[in-house]
Amino acid sequence: MKVVILGCGRVGATLATQLDKAGHHVAVIDNNHDAFQRLEPTFRGEKVMGNGVEHQVLKRAGIETADAFAAVTNGDNRNIMASQIAKEIFQVKKVVCRIYDPLRQNTYDEIGLETICPTVVGADMLFQALSIK
Amino acid sequence: MKVVILGCGRVGATLATQLDKAGHHVAVIDNNHDAFQRLEPTFRGEKVMGNGVEHQVLKRAGIETADAFAAVTNGDNRNIMASQIAKEIFQVKKVVCRIYDPLRQNTYDEIGLETICPTVVGADMLFQALSIK
Numbered sequence: 001m002k003v004v005i006l007g008c009g010r011v012g013a014t015l016a017t018q019l020d021k022a023g024h025h026v027a028v029i030d031n032n033h034d035a036f037q038r039l040e041p042t043f044r045g046e047k048v049m050g051n052g053v054e055h056q057v058l059k060r061a062g063i064e065t066a067d068a069f070a071a072v073t074n075g076d077n078r079n080i081m082a083s084q085i086a087k088e089i090f091q092v093k094k095v096v097c098r099i100y101d102p103l104r105q106n107t108y109d110e111i112g113l114e115t116i117c118p119t120v121v122g123a124d125m126l127f128q129a130l131s132i133k
Numbered sequence: 134m135k136v137v138i139l140g141c142g143r144v145g146a147t148l149a150t151q152l153d154k155a156g157h158h159v160a161v162i163d164n165n166h167d168a169f170q171r172l173e174p175t176f177r178g179e180k181v182m183g184n185g186v187e188h189q190v191l192k193r194a195g196i197e198t199a200d201a202f203a204a205v206t207n208g209d210n211r212n213i214m215a216s217q218i219a220k221e222i223f224q225v226k227k228v229v230c231r232i233y234d235p236l237r238q239n240t241y242d243e244i245g246l247e248t249i250c251p252t253v254v255g256a257d258m259l260f261q262a263l264s265i266k
Contacts, residue, residue, distance in 0.1 A: 003263060010233060014256035019263070068263045072255075096262045098255065100143060116258050118251045122205075122231065123147035125249050129229045130136060130152070130201045 004029065004066045004092075006052035006082050007073035011098065011118075013038035015070060020045050027061040030073075052082045058090065068094035076100055083113055137162065137199045137225075139185035139215050140206035144231065144251075146171035148203060153178050160194040185215045191223065201227035209234055216246055 001024045005016050008030035016028045017040050026045035029052045030036065036047045050057030052073065063069065069086040071079035076099050083097035096114045099105045105117040134157045138145050141163035149161045150173050159178035162185045163169065169180045183190030185206065196202065202219040204212035209232050216230040229247045232238045238250040 001263075010235070010252040011255045011259070014235065014252060015259050015263075018256060018260050022260075022264075070259050070263060072259065094263060096259055098259070102143070102147065114262060116255065116262065118255045119143040119147060121254060121258065122144045122249065122251045123151060125254065126144070126148050126203050126205065126229055126231070127151050129247060129249065130134075130148075130203060130227060131155075 001025070001067045002062060002065060003027070003068045003070065004058070004061045004063050004086070006030075006069070006071045006079070008032075008035035008038055008047075009072065009074060010038065012070075012072045015072065016045060017043060027066075029057060029061050053078060053085060055085070055089070058082075058085065063090045063092065066090070066092050068092065068096075070096045070098075072098045076104060080104070080108060080113070087113070134158070134200045135195060135198060136160070136201045136203065137191070137194045137196050137219070139163075139202070139204045139212070141165075141168035141171055141180075142205065142207060143171065145203075145205045148205065149178060150176060160199075162190060162194050186211060186218060188218070188222070191215075191218065196223045196225065199223070199225050201225065201229075203229045203231075205231045209237060213237070213241060213246070220246070 005028045008028045020026045029048045048061040069092045071082045079097045083095050086092040087095045099115045105115045138161045141161045153159045162181045181194040202225045204215045212230045216228050219225040220228045232248045238248045
């Protein structure tokens with residue numbers, strides 16, 4: 001499977017490494033070159049410098065032939081915009097978007113964008129952990 | 134159950150609301166007054182302004198009689214320090230700490246601090262989401 005990941009922060013880098021180790025073809029986009037240092041030295045995928053809402057940058061990362069796209073920058077708006085571009089313009093089959101704001105997550109879930117909200121998940125995990133005596 | 138939460142960001146506010154709704158006595162600490170706006174208007178718990186690694190601030194929030202403590206500021210170091218204070222000095226039975234850095238999480242797990250790492254959880258959730266065709 002060919003996967004394009006936007007954002008090489010902790011989550012992006014961890015995800016890229018996991019997918020690479022699982023044998024997938026991975027390209028990671030970030031506008032900060034230093035971010036790629038989070039990738040393990042064994043990472044065999046591509047590192048693409050640039051703004052992930054620009055079509056040229058997405059094309060350089062191979063979006064046109066990608067099976068999946070994940071948007072995990074620190075900006076909800078950027079993640080949403082890039083996910084919509086991947087889904088609607090480049091017709092990527094599987095698109096997943098990280099959104100921090102739970103309210104927005106509900107909205108985008110409703111319009112069919114697959115989202116993951118670490119805020120809700122984190123609060124739930126803490127609630128469970130605190131509730132066990 | 135009496136719970137003290139350090140950090141009224143999205144996760145802290147969501148957690149505080151959940152615990153309050155579940156009937157627990159909740160006190161939330163944040164050094165930024167605006168952060169308390171994230172709490173729902175129905176929130177019945179206490180809002181304590183201050184730095185959560187200061188003993189006086191923790192005491193004002195009722196740490197001495199708390200059953201549980203959660204550290205969810207945006208700073209790993211602050212969360213770790215506050216959790217250790219809650220556990221070792223105030224003998225709070227249940228202490229949970231959010232840590233963004235997966236490497237530190239492993240270290241603190243080893244020394245008995247209960248941690249939750251949204252980085253690892255987020256990457257795992259995305260990996261699962263992308264792997265399903």
